[in-house]
Amino acid sequence: MISALPTADLSAGLRADVRRLMDLAFLGNFDDDDFDHALGGTHFLVEQRGTLVAHAAVVQRSFLYEGRAYRCGYVEAVATHPDHRGQGLAAEVMAAAEAVIDRAYDLGALSASTAGRGLYVHRGWLPWRGRTAVLAPEGLTPTPEDDDSTFVRPVPGGPDLDLEATLACDYRNGDVW
Template identity: 30%
Template sequence: MEIKICPNNLSKLELKYIHNLLIEAFEQDFSAEDWQHTFGGTRVIGLIENKVVAHAALVPRRIWLDDIAHQVGYLEGVAVLPKFQKQGFGSELLASVSDFASKNYQWSMLSSSEKHFYRKQGWQDFLGQSFVLINDTAIATQTENDGLMCLAMGKHQIPSPMRAVCEPRSGDYW
């Protein structure tokens, strides 16, 4: 599989194809908000015979970690077309995007129920409490805590922040 790191300048046709890939990979459970969350950053795609079979987006988000504002690389839309799953392509794509993230962001984060997959590439469980900032008030998002993970620059295994506060967005905050 060939891996390409793409700035956010793909054609409408390429974006439509990626959107369809995500819908298929997530078995129709990929909302309009989920799609919008993949915009504004860097896309990493996996190609086989010039066909996109895997995708991930690393989007900059302002997140306060232990009360210090960071520009965090937030990982969204990680998926492989079903007929290419269980062949190592997802791991290969994640290795590339994790390497890119650890070189370009002091911290990166994601939310997933598939945590074992991400741990293999150095992602750590977020062990703290999560919040969303609404009207200058940090509101707990406790249901998100278990799915959050983080990656430190250089993939160093350093203590996870104990408090993370994100800005609100449509759909899932995290």
């Protein structure tokens, strides 16, 4: 069963469990900035026998598209414990995250690792084919290193997205996408 909790309702122990799961699932390639990016929104958690085995988070970000700012439900920290992979748990937490995005945001977005792309494509997420950028302190800055890893989820009532256009995210420490 999936639990949905805002960051403010995560106990210190559960928050530490989320961090441990990320470190384990991403083989130590999940730094403090990455963890910070997953906080401040809603966490979707699957626990089995008292162990956290799957997680995804949706945080609100501001995206610039075609000269207008939009509320984006940005997916962060999608992971399944290595001993529990292949059971559909990532799909479960993603389904819960997508339901929130569809009801509360203008669009969804995420940055996919090579290993995660299949999950997102299978779930109907669309690869962004245009350019990506960040609204950095020095102004709009292209992020060509993120052009091939950005995926979007159009939502009912959201903007009609031209996947060949430029999409810009708000600035944050660490990886901006």
